[in-house]
Amino acid sequence: MSLSHALLGLLAVEPASGYALTKSFEESLGRWAWHAGHTSIYPELNRLAERGLVEVTAEGARGSRTYAVTAAGREELRSWLLRPPQQSGKVRNEEVLRMFLLSALDPGDARVVLAHIAENTAAGAAELREVRAAHAGGSFTGPEGFGQLAAEFGLRQYQAVHEWALWAIEQLDADPA
Amino acid sequence: MSLSHALLGLLAVEPASGYALTKSFEESLGRWAWHAGHTSIYPELNRLAERGLVEVTAEGARGSRTYAVTAAGREELRSWLLRPPQQSGKVRNEEVLRMFLLSALDPGDARVVLAHIAENTAAGAAELREVRAAHAGGSFTGPEGFGQLAAEFGLRQYQAVHEWALWAIEQLDADPA
DNA sequence: GAGAGCATGTAAACTGTTACATGATTCA
DNA sequence: TGAATCATGTAACAGTTTACATGCTCTC
Numbered sequence: 001m002s003l004s005h006a007l008l009g010l011l012a013v014e015p016a017s018g019y020a021l022t023k024s025f026e027e028s029l030g031r032w033a034w035h036a037g038h039t040s041i042y043p044e045l046n047r048l049a050e051r052g053l054v055e056v057t058a059e060g061a062r063g064s065r066t067y068a069v070t071a072a073g074r075e076e077l078r079s080w081l082l083r084p085p086q087q088s089g090k091v092r093n094e095e096v097l098r099m100f101l102l103s104a105l106d107p108g109d110a111r112v113v114l115a116h117i118a119e120n121t122a123a124g125a126a127e128l129r130e131v132r133a134a135h136a137g138g139s140f141t142g143p144e145g146f147g148q149l150a151a152e153f154g155l156r157q158y159q160a161v162h163e164w165a166l167w168a169i170e171q172l173d174a175d176p177a
Numbered sequence: 178m179s180l181s182h183a184l185l186g187l188l189a190v191e192p193a194s195g196y197a198l199t200k201s202f203e204e205s206l207g208r209w210a211w212h213a214g215h216t217s218i219y220p221e222l223n224r225l226a227e228r229g230l231v232e233v234t235a236e237g238a239r240g241s242r243t244y245a246v247t248a249a250g251r252e253e254l255r256s257w258l259l260r261p262p263q264q265s266g267k268v269r270n271e272e273v274l275r276m277f278l279l280s281a282l283d284p285g286d287a288r289v290v291l292a293h294i295a296e297n298t299a300a301g302a303a304e305l306r307e308v309r310a311a312h313a314g315g316s317f318t319g320p321e322g323f324g325q326l327a328a329e330f331g332l333r334q335y336q337a338v339h340e341w342a343l344w345a346i347e348q349l350d351a352d353p354a
Numbered sequence: 355g356a357g358a359g360c361a362t363g364t365a366a367a368c369t370g371t372t373a374c375a376t377g378a379t380t381c382a
Numbered sequence: 383t384g385a386a387t388c389a390t391g392t393a394a395c396a397g398t399t400t401a402c403a404t405g406c407t408c409t410c
Contacts, residue, residue, distance in 0.1 A: 001397070002271050009278030019361050033274040035267040040398060042362060062361050062406045081275055081282055081290060090212040090371090094179050094266035097210040098258055099330060101186030103322035105258055113258060140348045145280035148348070153276060153341050160337035164330050171317045171325070178369070196389050217370055219390060239378045239389050267399095 003044050006034045008053060008069055008077040014143045015057055015068035018042050028150045032157065048073070107172050114165045121162035128155040180221055183211045185246055185254040188231055190323050192245035195219050205327045209334065225250070284349050291342045298339035305332040
């Protein structure tokens with residue numbers, strides 16, 4: 001299960017509470033890499049703690065618990081990240097699915113959907129350019145690096161999809177069918 | 178559930194058997210958009226048939242059944258594709274997750290992983306350039322268009338990730354940390 | 355003191371994967 | 383005729399989501 005590794009990874013960068021981790025998923029990780037809600041995060045943190053891969057390092061207001069990775073957790077994360085890229089990860093992305101199914105629509109409908117995609121990706125890219133500017137200059141590894149990696153990845157992704165959508169519209173316009 | 182829409186979409190482009198659909202998932206859809214194995218595809222086809230969204234149009238050798246979308250199925254697919262992009266599709270992609278967690282590694286390890294990513298994406302892009310060449314010239318909608326859309330999307334995706342990996346390596350090399 | 359947001363949790367329902375299972379057809 | 387591949391399916395299990403549930407703390 002990759003949720004455990006996602007959590008180990010976030011905690012390896014920076015200790016956090018389940019609540020904070022949930023926010024991270026909502027804002028960055030979950031948009032690109034792995035979606036998860038608090039109802040899967042909290043039980044998983046408990047399981048990781050039982051396995052000795054994370055530990056509670058502080059308890060704060062409103063019953064909040066700050067978790068950090070243990071040495072064993074860091075080792076598990078490292079070996080997972082360095083493990084040879086195993087065959088065919090299981091991808092699931094509804095947005096991309098919509099794009100792939102566009103050719104099932106008639107050209108008029110397809111054009112509408114593509115225009116939406118082009119618009120949304122342009123907006124997303126603009127947003128991330130600001131995020132990137134805010135993160136610029138920090139060290140590459142550690143919390144700052146995480147933000148930079150994520151922002152740059154997302155930005156390039158948005159740009160690629162944006163250009164793909166424009167290309168597709170062009171094809172449609174040129175297509176005699 | 179998006180699996181049903183993935184199946185409707187593929188069948189809207191071209192009628193096919195469960196077996197053929199399974200191949201489509203392995204080769205294109207499943208690599209980028211939505212992963213599914215035959216054990217989820219067959220039951221789902223039966224459920225779609227019960228709901229009247231697809232129907233068996235031919236039975237062939239070895240008990241194979243060719244499915245096609247009905248008018249109701251096409252309408253359901255269309256309304257799903259045109260439906261306003263609802264909040265936060267649920268993304269799950271282990272490859273991308275690995276990329277995001279890179280900053281949890283020390284620079285030496287991160288460099289190794291990034292080099293692998295750069296290599297794999299370059300190979301993937303090269304492969305898709307050939308696929309694209311094979312599909313070139315056909316009509317944009319319909320079966321040919323599907324191949325073109327997918328190949329072009331995948332190619333641009335590979336290129337974007339490849340360039341991102343090179344960028345990240347550059348950052349690492351420049352980073353004093 | 356009321357409301358927003360912090361912070362965590364459980365349980366049932368749903369979805370998807372793994373392992374198991376079967377038989378037909380083609381090709382060497 | 384044996385191996386590979388076509389073609390479909392079930393059942394147990396694992397993982398996720400949805401709905402429900404609770405209480406604390408800060409700010410106005």
